[in-house]
Amino acid sequence: MAKIEKSKISYVCQQCGKESPKWQGRCPECQAWNTYVETTVTRSTAKRIPVRGAPARKLSRIELKSTDRTPLPLNELNRVLGGGLVSGTISLIGGEPGIGKSTLLLQVADMIAGVRGNAVYVTAEETEHQIKLRAQRLGITGENLYLMAETDLDVIINELDNINPGFAVIDSIQTVGLSDVSAAPGNITQVRECTLRLMQWAKAKDVPVFIVGHVTKSGDIAGPRALEHIVDVVLYFEGAAFSAYRLLRCAKNRFGSTNEVGVFEMADKGLVQVENPSQIFLVEHEENIGSAIVPVMEGNRPLLVEIQSLATTSYFGMPRRVANGVDFNRLLLIIAVLTKRAGLRLGNQDILVNAAGGLKIEEPGADLSIALSIASSFFDSGVKSGLVAVGEIGLSGELRSVTQLERRIKEAARLGFKYCLIPRSGLKALPPVRGIEILPCSTLKEAIFKGLIRARRLTRGEEQPLVEEEPPVEEESG
Numbered sequence: 410m411a412k413i414e415k416s417k418i419s420y421v422c423q424q425c426g427k428e429s430p431k432w433q434g435r436c437p438e439c440q441a442w443n444t445y446v447e448t449t450v451t452r453s454t455a456k457r458i459p460v461r462g463a464p465a466r467k468l469s470r471i472e473l474k475s476t477d478r479t480p481l482p483l484n485e486l487n488r489v490l491g492g493g494l495v496s497g498t499i500s501l502i503g504g505e506p507g508i509g510k511s512t513l514l515l516q517v518a519d520m521i522a523g524v525r526g527n528a529v530y531v532t533a534e535e536t537e538h539q540i541k542l543r544a545q546r547l548g549i550t551g552e553n554l555y556l557m558a559e560t561d562l563d564v565i566i567n568e569l570d571n572i573n574p575g576f577a578v579i580d581s582i583q584t585v586g587l588s589d590v591s592a593a594p595g596n597i598t599q600v601r602e603c604t605l606r607l608m609q610w611a612k613a614k615d616v617p618v619f620i621v622g623h624v625t626k627s628g629d630i631a632g633p634r635a636l637e638h639i640v641d642v643v644l645y646f647e648g649a650a651f652s653a654y655r656l657l658r659c660a661k662n663r664f665g666s667t668n669e670v671g672v673f674e675m676a677d678k679g680l681v682q683v684e685n686p687s688q689i690f691l692v693e694h695e696e697n698i699g700s701a702i703v704p705v706m707e708g709n710r711p712l713l714v715e716i717q718s719l720a721t722t723s724y725f726g727m728p729r730r731v732a733n734g735v736d737f738n739r740l741l742l743i744i745a746v747l748t749k750r751a752g753l754r755l756g757n758q759d760i761l762v763n764a765a766g767g768l769k770i771e772e773p774g775a776d777l778s779i780a781l782s783i784a785s786s787f788f789d790s791g792v793k794s795g796l797v798a799v800g801e802i803g804l805s806g807e808l809r810s811v812t813q814l815e816r817r818i819k820e821a822a823r824l825g826f827k828y829c830l831i832p833r834s835g836l837k838a839l840p841p842v843r844g845i846e847i848l849p850c851s852t853l854k855e856a857i858f859k860g861l862i863r864a865r866r867l868t869r870g871e872e873q874p875l876v877e878e879e880p881p882v883e884e885e886s887g
């Protein structure tokens with residue numbers, strides 16, 4: 410047991426870890442409200458295991474071992490980790506309760522158990538019995554997998570030393586604690602000390618360690634900044650509650666790109682990887698009124714996503730706008746541009762937009778499809794069949810190009826789409842793509858004409874053009 414050098418009562422912000430001698434309503438560091446908790450802060454309680462007593466060496470003299478990176482038999486996870494698990498690193502995986510963190514890590518622990526020797530799965534939340542039940546469901550016998558239900562990190566590390574495993578999982582970091590740190594488990598001081606301690610162990614033994622982190626209401630890992638600085642890799646596991654698809658995103662990776670996304674599906678026998686995910690967010694149907702398809706980039710990988718919209722006459726003074734899976738302010742911008750620059754009279758329309766499959770789309774490249782789906786529902790006219798659309802919409806109604814246009818178009822062509830609406834400015838840098846017709850457009854209005862079967866509206870059986878050739882010029886009042 411290390412000697413406690415110094416201990417004092419102080420107040421610690423649970424968001425960012427800032428200490429203060431007195432309680433404060435708002436943290437001056439991270440501006441969070443009501444996050445100070447009284448804590449007995451003890452200094453240097455963690456055992457300092459010397460990482461390596463070696464003198465400094467020339468970079469050119471350092472040799473890499475092939476065992477430094479262990480590829481897993483789970484490609485989607487390899488992709489996110491940048492090729493495999495790196496020895497002696499500590500990775501943090503966060504996500505909402507019930508998303509499948511424990512399931513994923515139990516599966517991973519079992520996979521590695523064969524490859525790197527024994528693996529240890531430490532649970533501080535569930536009982537051995539519960540984990541055994543889950544393992545049975547996953548079809549894991551666990552010949553080389555040790556299970557431990559324990560919350561005291563000293564005991565855990567002691568046992569890890571005994572087993573000397575090739576991989577360890579701590580589920581979760583908020584529920585384990587060190588007895589010589591007086592703060593309660595979950596308190597930022599405790600979480601930080603425990604992570605540091607685990608990291609020292611991982612580095613000393615050259616073993617990869619995974620820790621599970623709970624997320625706060627806003628979706629960050631509790632004690633977010635403090636933890637993210639310490640660990641080597643930060644992963645977020647996310648997905649909509651009603652959908653079986655899960656995305657594993659990388660927020661920090663010291664050994665690879667943070668651009669990668671892994672796609673999994675929660676099946677009844679655990680998580681299965683989805684290796685060819687571009688189609689899963691498309692909905693199968695014949696009639697395509699109010700629906701447009703966009704190739705978005707999730708990291709470095711194109712996904713085809715269907716955007717659905719409904720525009721109906723509002724019976725209230727203030728028409729409603731609802732955005733599901735797309736950014737609300739972006740939607741308001743698109744509606745404003747549709748009204749002012751393309752001449753659609755949307756002022757009395759309730760507009761609801763939904764990204765299919767529970768995906769959250771953040772990139773502005775989806776603007777054009779959102780606009781197209783709204784126009785399609787408004788005109789009660791389908792989007793041309795076999796058409797995808799991508800492009801950012803500017804305030805004056807112009808279309809702007811997006812990154813990685815070629816890869817998006819190729820993916821659409823691969824899945825059998827016939828037309829692709831793109832911003833004209835993207836045409837210059839675009840090499841020819843076979844099997845798909847490119848429809849370049851300069852303005853949103855032009856895109857609506859090219860993308861919809863009929864850009865006018867049927868009223869009482871008669872066709873009434875609503876997109877006028879020249880939208881009315883309004884006097885600027887200044």
Ligand code: TYD
Binds near residue numbers: 505507510513547679
């Ligand atoms: P879990 O891994 O316990 O989530 P977390 O650790 O992130 O809180 O996942 C639990 C959910 O996953 C639960 O709602 C049931 C579901 N599930 C399946 O659908 N199939 C399975 O094979 C397993 C093990 C769980």
Ligand code: MG
Binds near residue numbers: 510511512534580
């Ligand atoms: Mg869990």
